[in-house]
Each structure stands twice: as structure tokens, then as C-alpha cells.
Amino acid sequence: xxxxxxxxxxxxxxxxxxxxxxxxxxxxxxxxxxxxxxxxxxxxxxxxxxxxxxxxxxxxxxxxxxxxxxxxxxxxxxxxxxxxxxxxxxxxxxxxxxxxxxxxxxxxxxxxxxxxxxxxxxxxxxxxxxxxxxxxxxxxxxxxxxxxxxxxxxxxxxxxxxxxxxxxxxxxxxxxxxxxxxxxxxxxxxxxxxxxxxxxxxxxxxxxxxx
Ligand code: ATP
Ligand code: PRP
Numbered sequence: 001x002x003x004x005x006x007x008x009x010x011x012x013x014x015x016x017x018x019x020x021x022x023x024x025x026x027x028x029x030x031x032x033x034x035x036x037x038x039x040x041x042x043x044x045x046x047x048x049x050x051x052x053x054x055x056x057x058x059x060x061x062x063x064x065x066x067x068x069x070x071x072x073x074x075x076x077x078x079x080x081x082x083x084x085x086x087x088x089x090x091x092x093x094x095x096x097x098x099x100x101x102x103x104x105x106x107x108x109x110x111x112x113x114x115x116x117x118x119x120x121x122x123x124x125x126x127x128x129x130x131x132x133x134x135x136x137x138x139x140x141x142x143x144x145x146x147x148x149x150x151x152x153x154x155x156x157x158x159x160x161x162x163x164x165x166x167x168x169x170x171x172x173x174x175x176x177x178x179x180x181x182x183x184x185x186x187x188x189x190x191x192x193x194x195x196x197x198x199x200x201x202x203x204x205x206x207x208x209x210x211x
Contacts, residue, residue, distance in 0.1 A: 022205030118148035
């Protein structure tokens with residue numbers, strides 16, 4: 001059995017066509033089914049539905065052989081035990097620093113102000129500001145980061161931006177790009193070594209579908 005870990009929503013939706021190109025059709029829709037283990041048209045392939053941030057953990061421990069996870073999630077996880085053969089070029093966005101429209105970020109940075117930064121992406125933010133030599137107090141949040149500067153919890157946020165609609169709707173502006181983000185195929189390293197003949201054809205099919 002080959003187990004593929006996906007998260008509900010955009011990762012599932014955008015991975016479906018790639019699975020299809022590899023000859024795999026998922027039999028149930030995670031938006032309507034409450035099932036967490038989904039059958040496919042292949043008796044030897046199943047999909048499990050986990051939270052986006054948990055995908056690398058399932059693959060790291062071998063509970064799933066493969067998974068699809070955003071670069072943001074992989075950077076926070078650290079990537080231990082994972083082989084990351086392929087950028088799937090789906091779920092594309094950018095990791096950005098954003099501040100309220102009236103806030104002079106460059107001036108604050110120049111003057112060596114200690115910034116309070118709210119984010120779900122603590123490792124990414126820590127590394128980014130350390131590289132810039134900017135002192136920050138990091139405040140860990142689990143979502144709705146855009147709210148933090150509006151109610152005085154933080155000066156800035158580090159979050160994903162795609163269309164910019166969420167920032168605009170909350171009177172925030174992006175001031176710095178940290179990294180482009182897309183989702184990668186991840187594979188359990190031991191599974192790839194021990195079951196290469198079963199897994200490699202899938203990797204090849206994904207590679208062809210994203211080329
Ligand atoms: P959860 O729903 O478990 O809290 P999440 O909100 O991070 O997790 P999704 O919103 O489905 O889960 O995001 C999954 C991945 O898609 C993210 O890890 C990121 O790589 C990418 N992503 C997030 N927001 C966007 C966006 N606005 N546009 C494109 N890709 C995005
Ligand atoms: C992500 C991210 C931003 C938003 C940016 O949230 O955390 O809030 O997308 O996208 P935009 O620039 O196109 O507005 P997501 O869509 O995952 O919202 P959710 O966490 O509520 O699912």
C-alpha cells in the first residue's frame with residue numbers, strides 16, 4: 001500500500017490533477033466526506049487527509065510514504081527524514097513582511113527599533129530578521145495574523161500573500177518579500193529506499209505532470 005498525505009482545501013484541489021495525470025483518481029471528496037482515509041481507483045494507493053502543518057510529520061515517521069506540503073510548512077518543520085524531489089508549482093504565494101499602511105518600516109529598521117512581529121511562521125521570521133540584523137520579539141499566532149497590528153498586538157506580521165486582498169482589506173501593506181512559496185512533493189526517505197519499485201513510478205509521473 002502506498003499512502004499519500006494531503007491537506008484539505010487548496011493542496012488537495014491542486015494535487016488532484018497531478019494524481020490524475022499519474023493515473024490515480026480519488027474516490028471520495030474530503031469536503032463532503034468525514035473520512036480521513038480515502039480510497040482511490042488503485043487498490044494499492046490511498047490518500048490520508050491531515051492538517052497542512054502535519055503533512056511532513058506523517059511522512060517523516062513513515063505513516064505516509066508521500067505527501068504534498070507548502071515550502072512554508074517545510075521550513076517550519078525542518079525537513080528531517082524527508083526527501084523533497086519535486087517542486088509541484090502549485091499553491092503559489094509569497095512569504096512577506098507586512099505592516100499597517102501608516103507605519104514607516106524602513107525607518108523603524110534603520111533606527112534599530114525593536115519590532116514586535118506576529119506570525120505563524122516563527123522559524124522563518126526568526127531567520128529572516130536575524131540575517132538582516134533586526135531585533136524582533138516574535139509573537140506566535142495560529143491564524144488571522146492580519147488582525148495583530150490592527151489591535152496593537154504587533155508592529156508587523158510575517159504571512160503568506162497571494163492576491164494581496166487580505167492585506168488591502170485590513171489596511172496593511174507588504175514591505176518585504178522573504179521567499180516565494182509553492183508546494184513540494186515529499187517522500188519518506190526509508191520508504192523510497194526500501195520500496196523504490198513501487199514509489200519511483202509515482203515520482204516519475206508527478207515529474208512529467210509538472211514539467
Ligand atoms: P490549516 O487550514 O490547517 O490551518 P492552512 O490554512 O495553512 O492550514 P491552507 O490554507 O490549505 O492551510 O494552505 C496550505 C498551503 O497552501 C500553505 O502551506 C501554503 O503553502 C499555501 N497557501 C496558503 N495561502 C495561500 C494563498 N493565499 N494562495 C496560494 N497558496 C497559499
Ligand atoms: C492565506 C494567508 C493570507 C491569505 C493571503 O490565508 O494566511 O491570510 O491567504 O491571500 P491573499 O493575498 O490572496 O488575500 P488562507 O487563504 O489560507 O485563509 P485561511 O487560513 O482562512 O484558510
